Amino acid sequence: MPSTKRIWITGASEGIGRGLAAHYQTLGWATAGSARRPQGPAECDLWIPADLTQATERERAVDALLDRAGWPDLVVLNAGLGHLAPVAETRPEDAERIFALNYAAPVHLTQLLLARSAGRPLHVIAVSSIAARFGQKNLATYSASKAALTLWAESLNEEWQGTPHRIQVVLPGVVTTDIMRHSIASDGQALGARAQDHRGWSVERTARAVERAARSRRFLHILAGPSVRLALILHDLCPSLFYSLLRRKP
Numbered sequence: 001m002p003s004t005k006r007i008w009i010t011g012a013s014e015g016i017g018r019g020l021a022a023h024y025q026t027l028g029w030a031t032a033g034s035a036r037r038p039q040g041p042a043e044c045d046l047w048i049p050a051d052l053t054q055a056t057e058r059e060r061a062v063d064a065l066l067d068r069a070g071w072p073d074l075v076v077l078n079a080g081l082g083h084l085a086p087v088a089e090t091r092p093e094d095a096e097r098i099f100a101l102n103y104a105a106p107v108h109l110t111q112l113l114l115a116r117s118a119g120r121p122l123h124v125i126a127v128s129s130i131a132a133r134f135g136q137k138n139l140a141t142y143s144a145s146k147a148a149l150t151l152w153a154e155s156l157n158e159e160w161q162g163t164p165h166r167i168q169v170v171l172p173g174v175v176t177t178d179i180m181r182h183s184i185a186s187d188g189q190a191l192g193a194r195a196q197d198h199r200g201w202s203v204e205r206t207a208r209a210v211e212r213a214a215r216s217r218r219f220l221h222i223l224a225g226p227s228v229r230l231a232l233i234l235h236d237l238c239p240s241l242f243y244s245l246l247r248r249k250p
């Protein structure tokens with residue numbers, strides 16, 4: 001059906017990405033998804049497996065997307081990996097892996113799509129995190145990767161003013177997924193059963209909020225409640241008070 005809209009979601013095998021695929025499929029969009037695992041979920045009409053830490057895999061994924069699905073109306077660059085370790089115990093190879101997926105992949109995928117746009121509008125949503133907005137112990141590498149992504153997108157948004165292309169950033173707060181279990185620790189292994197409970201917004205609520213964001217003209221969207229928004233304002237206005245309150249939290 002020529003009028004069917006198309007979305008490509010990275011990190012669509014589970015968590016927020018899978019929730020997004022389910023939401024857009026319900027809306028009647030054709031959904032294409034990518035992640036490392038060879039088979040995708042039923043929520044993705046087309047599955048393009050790719051390890052997005054690898055530049056050659058990103059190129060292959062974009063080629064496969066354009067060959068098999070056609071030009072996407074919306075691209076959500078969502079694949080991401082957490083890292084939980086003090087700075088002193090962070091192995092350089094783990095920091096590189098985090099930056100390869102959380103920063104280099106969305107940047108490179110956007111460039112690859114832009115190079116193939118041929119006059120067609122490109123609409124990208126980059127999934128960052130509220131962790132990009134303030135420092136927390138054991139999260140330096142993850143937060144830095146998301147902060148780099150956010151500021152890169154903010155810069156690109158300036159470059160794209162007056163062009164048909166659009167980039168937006170969403171900053172989820174806590175969303176109930178297995179992200180903590182998948183996060184890597186100072187030994188380079190996934191936390192798995194060592195992970196603490198991670199409960200917040202449902203993936204369904206998050207997917208609805210991303211879809212609303214995509215329909216709005218605003219560049220940046222914080223997907224969290226009023227207390228988190230207030231805390232971020234406090235961080236910007238009075239960081240010393242913000243951090244003294246944060247340190248009192250258990």
Ligand SMILES: NC(=O)c1ccc[n+]([C@@H]2O[C@H](COP(=O)([O-])OP(=O)(O)OC[C@H]3O[C@@H](n4cnc5c(N)ncnc54)[C@H](OP(=O)(O)O)[C@@H]3O)[C@@H](O)[C@H]2O)c1
Nearest residue numbers: 011013014015016035036037051052080129174175177179
């Ligand atoms: N959950 C939260 O509280 C939260 C808060 C703020 C921001 N975020 C951000 O939201 C995004 C999604 O998080 P989530 O909670 O849904 O995490 P998740 O449940 O751990 O899902 C991560 C997704 O990324 C894929 N992925 C991991 N490594 C990959 C690689 N090398 N190449 C391609 N795909 C890869 C995973 O699939 P495979 O394992 O099959 O590759 C999976 O589909 C991330 O960018 C995360 O940083 C999450």
